[in-house]
Amino acid sequence: MIQNNDPILADMIAREAKRQDTEIELIASENYVSKDVLEANGSILTNKYAEGYAWKRYYWGCHIIDEIETLAIDRAKQLFDAEHVNVQPLSGSPANMAVYLGVLEPGDKVLWFSLDQGGHLTHGHPMNFSGILYENIPYFLNKETEEMDMDELERIAMESQPKMIIAGFSAYSRDLDWKRFREIADKCGAILMADIAHIAGLIAAGVIENPVPYCDVVTTTTHKTLRGPRGWMIMCKKKYAKAIDRAVFPWMQWGPHENLIAAKAVAFGEALKPEFKEYQLQVMKNADTIATCLQEKGFKIVSGGTSNHLMLVDTFVSYGVTGKQAEHALEVVGLSANKNMVPYDTRPPMNPSGIRIGTPAATTRGMGTQEMKEIADIFSQAIQNHDNEAHLETQRQRVLELCAKFPIYK
Ligand SMILES: Cc1ncc(COP(=O)(O)O)c(C=O)c1O
Known part of the structure; x- marks a missing residue:
């Protein structure tokens, strides 16, 4: 209907749908609702x-x-x-x-x-x-x-x-x-x-x-x-x-x-359905998997890990990459996450030391621990090569392949 009556807006919605479908959402406060919602x-x-x-x-x-x-x-x-x-x-x-x-x-x-x-x-x-x-x-x-x-x-x-x-x-x-x-x-x-x-x-x-x-x-x-x-x-x-x-x-x-x-x-x-509990357990398992993998790759996770759906990664203390630089590199590869202050941060709020990552949205797409390991690796590569365009492009392809396997609205 919108397509016929308001093609300008329809095009904007279609482009946003494509963006959502071809990026992995790691912003901890976002999620994908069901078609019923x-x-x-x-x-x-x-x-x-x-x-x-x-x-x-x-x-x-x-x-x-x-x-x-x-x-x-x-x-x-x-x-x-x-x-x-x-x-x-x-x-x-x-x-x-x-x-x-x-x-x-x-x-x-x-x-x-x-x-x-x-x-x-x-x-x-x-x-x-x-x-x-x-x-x-x-x-x-x-x-x-x-x-x-x-x-x-x-x-x-x-x-x-x-x-x-x-x-x-x-x-x-x-x-x-x-x-x-x-x-x-x-x-x-x-x-x-x-x-x-x-x-x-x-x-x-x-x-x-x-x-x-x-x-x-x-x-x-x-x-x-x-x-x-x-x-x-x-x-x-x-x-x-x-x-x-x-x-x-x-x-x-x-x-x-x-x-x-x-x-x-x-x-x-x-x-209220039992599947929701399964989903939330997977959200936590996925968060824990990313935190563990990132630690193995030399990243500092605030408080040493996570007990819920999110974590703070101190990219500055880990690899000298500020939150703003990290956020930009992640955006280029298609991992959507936000810069964030870490506790007792010495850097300013608009260019802090860290990145916040959450797993609710990726888990809703059906991604599990195997995909989280892949995401942690892409994250690590992107941060460590944040100013290498060719390297970032390789990571972008890996994200696109993952997204294609897990469409949001099937
Ligand atoms: C703990 C907490 N309180 C309040 C808010 C504000 O919520 P909203 O964005 O729906 O106004 C947020 C979201 O950023 C939040 O995380």
């Missing part, structure tokens, strides 16, 4: 305004929409063992903002995992609402182990007496000790919030520990490891349900995107 996302549900919550909307004609939203909520509750779920948040910053607005007063103290160590901007950075409206106190990794320093976190928490502690990251490859987070929050009388955007799929599949029972509030994206449409949800204890729901609507946003909510319901349905 795509279908719900592009359905006629986009036509309906439904401001408010299920069974108490402002507009007429929402009874089927109510069923859809309730289905998404019920499946999410089942997946995460959550007392209360709001599936309406459109994106990460507004979802996190709804929590801050709902449970805090402007100016309250929040303890957050520092951005340059692997935390996220929407948890307390001065460029974001969280850093503008609240007093933020960062916590850091242990410099030796490059893992979360819970004793230091406890010391900072007791000293600063925050109103809320937020646990969550976009570039940390180890498990968090949720029980200890809870104990520290209780000890200093803070609310405990987790942003599990990256690891939601691993948690839903039960392959890593579920923080929902330990936390007062948990936010998550639905489009990363959870493999749903672009969007978010908030889970919380019943005690906070009213405050969170009110903060999402009407404080933060108005008409919910019901096509996206339907697509979330589809993705949650998929995540």
